[in-house]
Amino acid sequence: MAAILSIKDLQKTYDGGFQALKGVTLDIEEGEILALLGPNGAGKTTLISTVCGITTPSAGSVSVGGHDIIDDFRAARRLIGLVPQEINLEPFETVWNSVTFSRGLFGKPRNDALIETILRKLSLWDKRKSQIKELSGGMKRRVLIAKALSHDPRVLFLDEPTAGVDVELRKDMWDVVADLKRDGVTIILTTHYIEEAEAIADRVGVITNGEILLVQEKNQLMRQLGQKQLEVQLTDPLQEVPEVLQRHGVELSKDGRALIYSYDTNAERTGITALLNDVAAAGLTLADVQTRESSLEDIFVGLVSGEAA
Amino acid sequence: MNWTAIAAIYRFEMARFFRTLLQSFLSPVLSTSLYFVVFGAAIGSRIDEVEGVSYGAFIVPGLIMLSVMTQATSNASFGIYFPKFIGTIYELFSAPVNFLEIVLGYVGAAATKALFIGVVILATAAVFVDIQIAHPVAMVVFLLLTCVSFALLGFIIGVWAKNFEQLQLVPLLIVTPLVFLGGSFYSISMLPSIWQKITLFNPVVYLISGFRWSFFGTADVPVGLSLLAIGGFTLFCLGVIWWIFKTGWRIRS
Numbered sequence: 001m002a003a004i005l006s007i008k009d010l011q012k013t014y015d016g017g018f019q020a021l022k023g024v025t026l027d028i029e030e031g032e033i034l035a036l037l038g039p040n041g042a043g044k045t046t047l048i049s050t051v052c053g054i055t056t057p058s059a060g061s062v063s064v065g066g067h068d069i070i071d072d073f074r075a076a077r078r079l080i081g082l083v084p085q086e087i088n089l090e091p092f093e094t095v096w097n098s099v100t101f102s103r104g105l106f107g108k109p110r111n112d113a114l115i116e117t118i119l120r121k122l123s124l125w126d127k128r129k130s131q132i133k134e135l136s137g138g139m140k141r142r143v144l145i146a147k148a149l150s151h152d153p154r155v156l157f158l159d160e161p162t163a164g165v166d167v168e169l170r171k172d173m174w175d176v177v178a179d180l181k182r183d184g185v186t187i188i189l190t191t192h193y194i195e196e197a198e199a200i201a202d203r204v205g206v207i208t209n210g211e212i213l214l215v216q217e218k219n220q221l222m223r224q225l226g227q228k229q230l231e232v233q234l235t236d237p238l239q240e241v242p243e244v245l246q247r248h249g250v251e252l253s254k255d256g257r258a259l260i261y262s263y264d265t266n267a268e269r270t271g272i273t274a275l276l277n278d279v280a281a282a283g284l285t286l287a288d289v290q291t292r293e294s295s296l297e298d299i300f301v302g303l304v305s306g307e308a309a
Numbered sequence: 310m311n312w313t314a315i316a317a318i319y320r321f322e323m324a325r326f327f328r329t330l331l332q333s334f335l336s337p338v339l340s341t342s343l344y345f346v347v348f349g350a351a352i353g354s355r356i357d358e359v360e361g362v363s364y365g366a367f368i369v370p371g372l373i374m375l376s377v378m379t380q381a382t383s384n385a386s387f388g389i390y391f392p393k394f395i396g397t398i399y400e401l402f403s404a405p406v407n408f409l410e411i412v413l414g415y416v417g418a419a420a421t422k423a424l425f426i427g428v429v430i431l432a433t434a435a436v437f438v439d440i441q442i443a444h445p446v447a448m449v450v451f452l453l454l455t456c457v458s459f460a461l462l463g464f465i466i467g468v469w470a471k472n473f474e475q476l477q478l479v480p481l482l483i484v485t486p487l488v489f490l491g492g493s494f495y496s497i498s499m500l501p502s503i504w505q506k507i508t509l510f511n512p513v514v515y516l517i518s519g520f521r522w523s524f525f526g527t528a529d530v531p532v533g534l535s536l537l538a539i540g541g542f543t544l545f546c547l548g549v550i551w552w553i554f555k556t557g558w559r560i561r562s
Contacts, residue, residue: 052403056557074311074405082403088396090321097324104317105404147400 003027004079004186005051005155010060012046012210020046022210023060030154033177033187034215035197037300038207044190045085047207048157052082064155078106081153085160085190087140091133095124098132099146106151118146121176138169145176156180158189162196174200194297204296206303213303222296230272232259232279233288242282248275257287314406318414319421322388326422337376337426341433344372348494349437359496360527365438370521371493372434377427377452378459378488378513382480385419385463390470398560408554412464419460420453427452440524447532448523454539455516459484461546468559487513492521497529512538 005028012021020043028034038044049055051062053073061068067075090098099115119125122142127135132143141161148156158177162170170193177187177200191197197204198218205215214221237256248271251260259279263270279286326333349365356364389411392398401411434440442448463480470476491513497505508514509530519535522528528535553560 049399052399054399054402077403077405080403082399084396084399086396088399090392090395090397092328093321093324097321101317101321102400102404104320105314105400105406107311107313107405109313 002030004030004065005188006063007047007051008061010047010050010062011058012043012050012055013058020210021050021057021060024207024210024212026205026212026215028155028186028188030186031181031184032202033181033189033200034203034205035201035218036188036190036205036207037194037197037296038190039304042208043210044207045159046210048082048159048188048190052080052157053077074107078151079154081148081151081156083141083144083148083156083158083161085163087137087144089132089140089143092131094129094131095119095135095143095146096128098143099150102147103150108151114152115146115150118149121179122146123172138165141165141169145173149180153185155186155188158187160190160192162191162193170196194295194300198296206300208304218296221299222294227262227264227294227298229292229294230261230263230275231290231292232261232276232284232286233257233290234259235285235287238284242284244278244282245275248278250275259284311406311410314404315410315414315417318401318411319418322415322418323421325388326384326418326425333422333426334429337380337429338433340376341372341430342437344368345434345437359499360525362525362527363438366440367496367521367525368494369431369434369438369440370524371517373427373430373452374455374513374517374520375488375493376430377423377455378484378516379480380426381419381423381456381459382463382466382484384422385416385460386467386470386476386480387463388415388419389464389467390473390476393467394473402560408550412461412550412554415467416457416460416464419463420456423456423460424452427456442524443526444523448520451516451520451523451535451539454543455520458539458543458546461543461550465546465549465553468553471559487511488517492517492529512542515539516542 005026007024007026010021010024011019013019024043024047036044036047046055050057051064051069053069057070061070062076063069064076065079067079069076093101096115096119099119100110103111103115116125119128122145124139124142124146127139132140135143145158145161162173165173174196177189180187189197189201201218203215204218204221206213231253234257238252239256241250241252241259245259248261252258253260261272261275263272345365348368358364359367392401431440462484466476466479470478490508491511492508497508497514497518500508515530515535515538518529519532519539522532522535552558
């Protein structure tokens with residue numbers, strides 16, 4: 001699939017000397033959902049702001065749909081929609097005027113039918129005549145999404161779209177994102193909620209200290225970096241790991257009632273058979289056995305802290 | 310040019326004006342009426358004609374200029390400062406618009422509001438005094454150029470300001486005193502000769518003088534000089550805005 005967004009060696013150094021982006025290179029394919037994960041101050045918002053034209057890059061290049069964001073900024077920006085992290089809205093304006101203003105700003109002719117469709121999809125139709133200041137925080141976030149969609153963008157940036165949003169609304173937003181993906185919209189999402197990336201992303205990018213640590217297909221990443229844990233629950237608690245089991249690197253749970261064994265799912269041999277043989281040899285009686293897979297959160301924490309790198 | 314975007318910004322800004330139409334309309338009517346009561350009836354009755362014009366009529370061009378200059382400046386400065394303050398400016402920067410289009414939208418709306426207020430004051434003044442306009446075309450040109458140039462000045466102030474205090478600083482401490490001391494309510498020929506010379510350093514003198522000439526055919530300074538002054542001021546503001554556009558000063562990190 002062709003890259004709709006191509007970022008090459010993008011750098012951004014602010015006036016104070018802080019280097020927020022240190023040569024980011026990233027290709028995003030048309031129609032995919034990329035979740036960009038990273039701790040606070042990693043450069044996620046600077047990356048989005050630079051691609052969208054809010055921040056001027058110090059070096060490097062970005063093209064959207066083949067259009068350079070500097071030399072051909074009009075064509076590039078027409079393809080982009082941005083939902084910012086902060087709820088920035090004119091409080092005294094109505095929902096309808098706010099959304100139609102955004103469409104006009106992108107040079108698109110008036111299209112009431114499209115705006116109605118967007119507002120209905122986002123459950124904002126009944127609020128179209130309300131002033132923004134009368135809306136709840138979640139509703140305001142929906143207005144931001146409606147504004148970003150008003151000019152029918154092909155690439156949508158969602159910068160922490162569900163921050164501070166209740167669970168129900170978060171699920172609604174995931175549905176909206178799924179609909180957009182079906183329409184062929186490319187979505188770049190930054191989030192702190194790793195379950196969000198896990199639930200909706202096709203690929204996951206990890207950024208830290210202004211550098212992309214990795215970008216990988218989500219399932220592949222989980223397969224590659226994911227570890228499984230085998231938990232052997234015992235009928236009688238132990239004080240320490242029996243000597244015969246120590247060579248397996250087994251850990252004892254705090255209450256002494258479970259042995260925890262971590263193994264690599266991609267390894268040729270997982271070592272489970274040998275472990276269970278030694279458990280039997282140690283004369284331990286099993287109450288239960290279960291396995292648990294690493295979540296994306298575990299992987300992310302591991303990557304950022306350097307443990308899994 | 311992205312004319313649709315310019316129209317969108319213009320409409321959005323005008324909507325703010327129409328939301329407060331009553332205040333926008335009542336405020337100039339009330340203040341103009343008060344000026345006529347104070348200067349026209351109370352003080353004006355003790356002043357003879359000024360340059361062959363009754364004092365009440367003489368102050369009309371100055372009154373219009375006073376409101377137009379301050380309104381154009383404050384409307385344009387608030388227009389661009391408010392999105393900066395509440396953060397909605399991100400939308401302008403991420404839209405396919407250049408700085409010229411942003412300026413046209415905001416300055417156009419601010420100039421329109423100032424023009425509306427100028428017309429309201431003229432209509433209110435006509436209730437109190439008999440007004441003759443000797444050069445109507447010149448009057449419209451002076452009025453339009455003043456609306457636009459001071460809206461450009463306001464836009465620069467709005468970009469420059471980092472807080473509401475700074476936003477008020479230039480209109481309050483520079484524009485208003487210059488307008489009051491620029492012959493709004495008197496002819497500079499009424500001043501002692503030394504002050505007549507000093508006052509010529511006040512650029513607003515040329516604008517008010519030219520505007521007054523369009524009403525009564527008499528002026529403190531040659532009308533050509535007035536046109537040069539307003540034209541020069543407009544070009545100066547355009548130059549500053551072009552520089553802001555090139556450098557991204559105070560608008561883009």
